[in-house]
Ligand code: SF4
């Protein structure tokens with residue numbers, strides 16, 4: 001396949017950045033999107049040009065590191081996949097492909113296509129955990145009876161890999177789907193209920209401090225999320241937040 | 250403390266509650282307007298006089314104005330904040346791939362409805378409220394205006410736009426209040442569409458009926 005790539009290049013956080021055009025030929029339809037970028041980078045290095053910086057790690061849809069806005073969609077045109085799981089057969093011969101970083105005030109660009117997603121870490125640190133006494137006599141988790149429905153819902157929420165596609169695709173750059181998944185995975189389980197109130201209040205507070213926008217229920221996040229995190233989680237987050245606000249001292 | 254701090258979720262609640270309040274108001278308003286279809290013109294005159302003079306309704310009028318104000322101001326504030334949350338826009342973006350047109354253009358439809366609302370206040374509310382309308386009562390005031398083709402056209406178009414606004418707003422308010430899941434989603438969405446059609450259709454049909462008669 002012969003393609004034209006339009007890629008965002010930005011030397012550093014302070015640089016203004018610009019779109020640059022790179023023609024690329026002999027792309028195999030069986031290549032993954034990141035392999036195609038590897039090939040481009042090899043050719044750039046051979047020409048003694050600066051390769052395109054992009055994030056990746058596992059390359060099998062698990063870690064949530066890869067993060068490209070491809071042709072106007074987070075993780076590209078396919079559904080329920082990460083960028084590393086996208087294949088070139090999804091594109092047409094001769095197509096022009098736009099490749100941009102996640103764009104949000106809370107995700108500043110570090111270089112080219114790499115953004116800083118530490119805002120997510122700080123939200124997690126604000127409450128996305130369960131405090132466990134590890135003195136040695138910790139109870140076996142299986143001793144607690146949990147309804148299958150709740151266990152499944154919690155597991156579905158826990159599938160969130162923190163990639164940030166929800167923020168990238170939301171017209172408001174809102175992090176509600178991510179935060180709702182992280183709140184839900186604990187709110188549904190007895191282990192998480194103990195700290196549920198502080199968790200939701202603190203995480204939402206941190207989310208606002210980071211400069212993410214507010215959710216207006218467009219539902220774009222659910223469509224683009226590689227792990228198909230459901231909007232139900234956002235409703236649950238709103239519920240949890242309302243109850244915690246009304247009952248907190 | 251957390252109640253006072255207006256967080257992003259609190260803003261959602263404010264939008265949803267004021268929106269639902271206005272949704273109820275629209276139904277009441279449509280109910281009164283339906284009297285325009287009756288051959289007994291005094292029926293509408295009495296109803297509109299009652300709305301303009303009943304003490305309870307007078308108090309509700311201020312609550313209603315507050316409802317509008319809160320909904321409009323927080324809507325504008327949210328839009329500005331949300332716009333600022335993405336200082337650099339995408340060179341290529343395809344929002345139509347993952348979200349409905351209504352949901353992405355609430356500020357536009359809301360703004361157009363607001364313009365219509367101002368015109369509406371000038372044309373009806375002002376006269377009915379202060380009783381300076383034409384002879385023959387409020388019925389004549391209304392029917393005179395609907396004799397003008399372009400006024401009728403503006404009116405109908407505005408209600409179609411309001412219908413779009415409501416189609417997202419109705420179901421969205423339940424999601425914001427947390428009263429939603431995959432089961433209820435279908436119900437809220439259907440109910441929202443039916444409600445929007447009733448409102449947009451109801452007001453428009455009355456306007457067109459008066460225009461053609
Ligand atoms: S909710 Fe989905 S899109 Fe958002 S961070 Fe988690 S996995 Fe990524």
Ligand code: FES
Nearest residue numbers: 057059064066084
């Ligand atoms: S590189 Fe790990 S999910 Fe794509």
